Amino acid sequence: MTALMQAEGVTRSFNVNAGMFRRKRTLHAVNGVDLALEKGEVLGIVGESGCGKSTLARILLGLLPPSTGTIRFGGEDLHLLKRRDLARQVQPVFQDPYSSLNPRRTIASIVAFPLEVHKIGSPAGRRRKALEIMDLVGLPARFADRYPGELSGGQRQRVAIARALVMKPDVIVCDEPTSALDVSVQSQILNLLLDLRNELGLTYVFISHNLGVVEHIATRVAVMYLGRVVELAETQTLFANPRHPYTRALLDSILTPEPGLGVPETGLGLAFPDPLNPPSGCAFHPRCPLAFEACRSVAPKLLDTGKGRAACHLVDPSF
Amino acid sequence: MTDTSLSLDLAMEPTAGARMRKRLFGQKSLVLGSGLLLLIMLVALFAPLLATHDPYAQDLAHRTVPPFWYAKGSLEHILGTDNLGRDYFSRLLYGARISLLIGLSVMVISGIIGTTLGLLAGYFGGKADLLVTFLVTTRLAMPVMLVALAVVAMVGGSLPVIVLVLGFLKWDRFAVVMRSATQQARALDYVAAAEAVGASTPRIILGEILPNVLPQLIVVATLEAASAILLEASLSFLGLGVQPPLPSWGLMISEAKNYMFFSFWLIAIPGTMLALLVLAINLAGDGLRDIFAPEGR
Amino acid sequence: MSGALLQVEGLSVDIKTGAGTLHAVRDISFSVKRGETLCIVGESGCGKSMTSLAIMDLLPPAAKRSARQLLFAGEDLTRKTAGQLNTLRGNRMAMIFQEPMTALNPAYTIGDQLMEGYRRHKHASVAEARERAVFLLNKVGIAAAGDRLGQYPHQLSGGLRQRVMIAMALMCGPELVIADEPTTALDVTIQAQILRLLAELREELGIALILITHDLGVVARIADQVAVMYAGEIIEQGGAADIFRDPRHPYTRGLIDCIPLPGKTRPGEKLGIIPGVVPSLVGEIKGCTFRDRCSHAEMRCSAAAPARQVQNHSWRCILEDA
Numbered sequence: 001m002t003a004l005m006q007a008e009g010v011t012r013s014f015n016v017n018a019g020m021f022r023r024k025r026t027l028h029a030v031n032g033v034d035l036a037l038e039k040g041e042v043l044g045i046v047g048e049s050g051c052g053k054s055t056l057a058r059i060l061l062g063l064l065p066p067s068t069g070t071i072r073f074g075g076e077d078l079h080l081l082k083r084r085d086l087a088r089q090v091q092p093v094f095q096d097p098y099s100s101l102n103p104r105r106t107i108a109s110i111v112a113f114p115l116e117v118h119k120i121g122s123p124a125g126r127r128r129k130a131l132e133i134m135d136l137v138g139l140p141a142r143f144a145d146r147y148p149g150e151l152s153g154g155q156r157q158r159v160a161i162a163r164a165l166v167m168k169p170d171v172i173v174c175d176e177p178t179s180a181l182d183v184s185v186q187s188q189i190l191n192l193l194l195d196l197r198n199e200l201g202l203t204y205v206f207i208s209h210n211l212g213v214v215e216h217i218a219t220r221v222a223v224m225y226l227g228r229v230v231e232l233a234e235t236q237t238l239f240a241n242p243r244h245p246y247t248r249a250l251l252d253s254i255l256t257p258e259p260g261l262g263v264p265e266t267g268l269g270l271a272f273p274d275p276l277n278p279p280s281g282c283a284f285h286p287r288c289p290l291a292f293e294a295c296r297s298v299a300p301k302l303l304d305t306g307k308g309r310a311a312c313h314l315v316d317p318s319f
Numbered sequence: 320m321t322d323t324s325l326s327l328d329l330a331m332e333p334t335a336g337a338r339m340r341k342r343l344f345g346q347k348s349l350v351l352g353s354g355l356l357l358l359i360m361l362v363a364l365f366a367p368l369l370a371t372h373d374p375y376a377q378d379l380a381h382r383t384v385p386p387f388w389y390a391k392g393s394l395e396h397i398l399g400t401d402n403l404g405r406d407y408f409s410r411l412l413y414g415a416r417i418s419l420l421i422g423l424s425v426m427v428i429s430g431i432i433g434t435t436l437g438l439l440a441g442y443f444g445g446k447a448d449l450l451v452t453f454l455v456t457t458r459l460a461m462p463v464m465l466v467a468l469a470v471v472a473m474v475g476g477s478l479p480v481i482v483l484v485l486g487f488l489k490w491d492r493f494a495v496v497m498r499s500a501t502q503q504a505r506a507l508d509y510v511a512a513a514e515a516v517g518a519s520t521p522r523i524i525l526g527e528i529l530p531n532v533l534p535q536l537i538v539v540a541t542l543e544a545a546s547a548i549l550l551e552a553s554l555s556f557l558g559l560g561v562q563p564p565l566p567s568w569g570l571m572i573s574e575a576k577n578y579m580f581f582s583f584w585l586i587a588i589p590g591t592m593l594a595l596l597v598l599a600i601n602l603a604g605d606g607l608r609d610i611f612a613p614e615g616r
Numbered sequence: 617m618s619g620a621l622l623q624v625e626g627l628s629v630d631i632k633t634g635a636g637t638l639h640a641v642r643d644i645s646f647s648v649k650r651g652e653t654l655c656i657v658g659e660s661g662c663g664k665s666m667t668s669l670a671i672m673d674l675l676p677p678a679a680k681r682s683a684r685q686l687l688f689a690g691e692d693l694t695r696k697t698a699g700q701l702n703t704l705r706g707n708r709m710a711m712i713f714q715e716p717m718t719a720l721n722p723a724y725t726i727g728d729q730l731m732e733g734y735r736r737h738k739h740a741s742v743a744e745a746r747e748r749a750v751f752l753l754n755k756v757g758i759a760a761a762g763d764r765l766g767q768y769p770h771q772l773s774g775g776l777r778q779r780v781m782i783a784m785a786l787m788c789g790p791e792l793v794i795a796d797e798p799t800t801a802l803d804v805t806i807q808a809q810i811l812r813l814l815a816e817l818r819e820e821l822g823i824a825l826i827l828i829t830h831d832l833g834v835v836a837r838i839a840d841q842v843a844v845m846y847a848g849e850i851i852e853q854g855g856a857a858d859i860f861r862d863p864r865h866p867y868t869r870g871l872i873d874c875i876p877l878p879g880k881t882r883p884g885e886k887l888g889i890i891p892g893v894v895p896s897l898v899g900e901i902k903g904c905t906f907r908d909r910c911s912h913a914e915m916r917c918s919a920a921a922p923a924r925q926v927q928n929h930s931w932r933c934i935l936e937d938a
Binding site: 048049152154182183184186187188190191194209210211212213215216217218219235236239249250252253254255256257258259260261262263264265266268 | 883
Binding site: 099 | 507509513514516517522527
């Protein structure tokens with residue numbers, strides 16, 4: 001397998017004004033992430049809000065430059081790629097279909113916009129192409145001249161997917177694509193994404209906080225905590241045998257619609273740490289039920305566990 | 320229709336055009352305001368055809384003739400004559416040209432300056448934003464009326480001078496409103512989507528952001544046009560605006576002020592027209608804003 | 617029915633809009649006992665939030681409520697004056713909202729906000745109110761409660777704010793608590809903690825809890841009774857085990873099929889879907905509202921769906937069984 005996209009030591013920090021007379025503080029939203037995206041896979045990225053998954057998505061899309069580290073696309077440094085060249089290869093689908101479509105453009109013009117930017121084809125040809133893609137994602141042609149405000153949430157998300165597909169990219173970065181939708185619509189969009197992947201051989205980065213959805217769609221999952229990847233494994237391995245205590249807690253907190261099981265106890269305690277002031281050592285140690293002395297001082301590295309990678313001293317034989 | 324179909328919601332939705340028409344004409348203030356505005360604009364445009372006399376021709380034998388509905392008035396001078404015997408109706412028609420010209424050109428000049436600054440500040444943020452904010456605060460520290468008076472006093476009053484002075488002074492509200500509207504639009508995902516597609520920055524600003532901040536722009540533009548018309552009238556009233564014998568409404572009020580106790584119509588007629596014009600612009604602006612309001616979409 | 621704390625019979629909510637009257641809630645009936653959790657579940661626009669606001673009499677001005685019966689602890693809520701309702705609300709019946717950041721006033725400390733209702737309803741002194749607030753903050757799992765009282769909402773994390781909201785709802789010892797999507801804005805790990813907390817408190821304090829949510833996972837884990845709403849109606853109602861193990865209405869079945877079940881749905885397998893969209897609720901509504909999207913629909917579905925009942929489990933559909 002060949003890595004399509006590769007992130008090496010990617011960090012991204014933001015300066016945060018804490019107050020008029022206080023020192024500016026630095027927020028490390030993404031803090032040293034190494035990831036390789038294989039062709040044809042669905043890489044799920046999960047974690048709680050503030051874990052840096054959306055920032056990572058923006059870096060992969062080339063919308064935010066990383067503070068340090070590199071992203072390579074097909075061996076080429078993302079920095080050196082022009083935004084327009086990158087656009088042919090990576091496209092986004094965002095969470096909120098109400099803000100991701102320009103309300104003043106018609107559906108056909110939204111879908112054809114990438115072609116227009118890249119000056120591909122004639123106006124009539126672009127419209128034909130847009131209608132083709134709309135058909136592919138299950139949007140009837142009569143929507144072509146409507147405005148986003150006239151469509152339902154699920155239909156709008158289909159428009160966003162159509163826009164992402166029209167340039168025939170290799171990679172689609174989906175940032176919580178179904179979390180603003182109702183469950184019955186969510187399943188339609190998930191089915192559509194899976195169909196498109198089979199038909200067009202797409203590669204997805206699928207960011208979500210819904211672990212049930214990630215298990216269904218992803219082939220490999222990265223769990224993020226405070227800007228770091230703490231576990232990375234094939235989906236089945238990760239869900240069957242989580243190695244990091246945080247992954248275990250996340251899996252425990254999934255509420256499947258099965259009556260009589262009650263609400264699980266995650267044992268995490270309350271405090272999600274202040275990302276401006278992350279804990280020493282392993283960032284997860286204040287919430288970890290299995291933390292021991294070394295966790296407070298030494299940050300664990302992402303180690304190979306044989307069936308994946310985990311950043312926890314419990315999987316490190318040297319402890 | 321028998322209710323045997325399985326369909327529950329087959330009632331045809333109205334077409335987009337029908338809905339747009341309903342929204343447009345459902346707006347009483349817009350219909351009233353734009354109707355009135357259109358009327359004034361037509362009058363201004365066809366002033367040479369509609370005028371019964373040369374607006375500059377003096378006739379000292381017929382000074383301060385009252386309008387036709389007074390006992391002493393006649394249909395020869397529908398709205399009477401002023402203190403120099405010029406036909407008041409014709410002067411009023413030509414005066415509409417001056418007011419509209421000033422309102423429109425000041426709006427365009429200040430609109431271009433303010434919108435450009437606001438869009439740049441809102442889109443780029445950071446240092447660009449700091450610079451624009453600084454310019455706006457500096458501009459706000461200067462009282463429009465005083466600066467305009469000072470400039471006119473130095474270079475002399477004429478139509479182009481008034482337009483330029485007001486145009487370069489009144490961009491602040493455009494900049495402030497456009498800046499915050501752009502900031503809001505900038506944060507939305509469709510801008511990120513356009514960036515991800517590789518669209519250039521000018522294309523994003525002009526093609527994606529500008530159409531979405533247009534409603535705010537229209538509202539500010541109407542307010543500013545109305546306020547420019549009033550400012551011109553004030554300057555002309557003070558004798559530092561449009562110079563005689565040009566028939567500006569403000570100047571007409573100024574010239575009439577000595578006669579207001581004897582020939583009340585001289586001040587009432589241009590005053591009413593000024594109020595009507597400003598009201599029409601504001602009503603139209605309000606109506607347009609309601610139509611473009613995002614909740615209507 | 618005896619023992620019901622809240623009994624709702626034939627509740628409807630109509631909203632006047634420019635296009636006509638929107639029938640947001642149509643003739644629904646349910647009841648909740650003390651110590652029991654009723655989950656009202658449905659997708660956006662099904663009228664579940666309107667139902668909760670109607671019970672609390674907090675509907676927006678354009679909305680009109682009508683009900684054959686709205687009994688709270690034997691008293692008819694429809695006959696109460698605004699003043700009498702004010703002494704009930706926040707006192708004997710309380711509400712927890714979805715977004716704790718907007719439901720808490722940012723200008724006051726959480727201590728002020730916790731104590732205000734208690735002092736008004738119970739005519740308590742500051743010291744008593746403070747004691748109660750500290751007690752409840754501890755109860756909902758907030759450490760150093762005394763210090764927290766002086767903090768403002770923005771100084772707390774989302775999970776903490778929702779705990780404060782729960783404590784606030786409990787201040788006056790309510791008999792009925794209505795929670796509208798209390799965990800939707802929270803992370804999954806925090807969601808589990810908040811739900812555990814609600815379940816524990818309900819048991820310990822004998823509260824009747826109405827939980828409004830779109831998340832079937834939450835419903836399955838916490839509900840005793842479930843009411844499934846679609847297009848303003850309760851289309852199926854019953855015990856949680858009945859609803860999930862033996863759903864009778866095609867909509868309920870469709871909803872359950874939409875969710876990927878770890879271990880049951882194979883990864884990458886097609887998920888169930890419900891085609892079509894929710895019908896408009898403006899104007900007159902005839903027949904079963906789900907028939908446009910239903911694979912079992914027949915001609916007779918254009919007439920009102922018959923009510924079916926097996927023991928405690930009721931639904932509205934032509935299907936007896938399938």
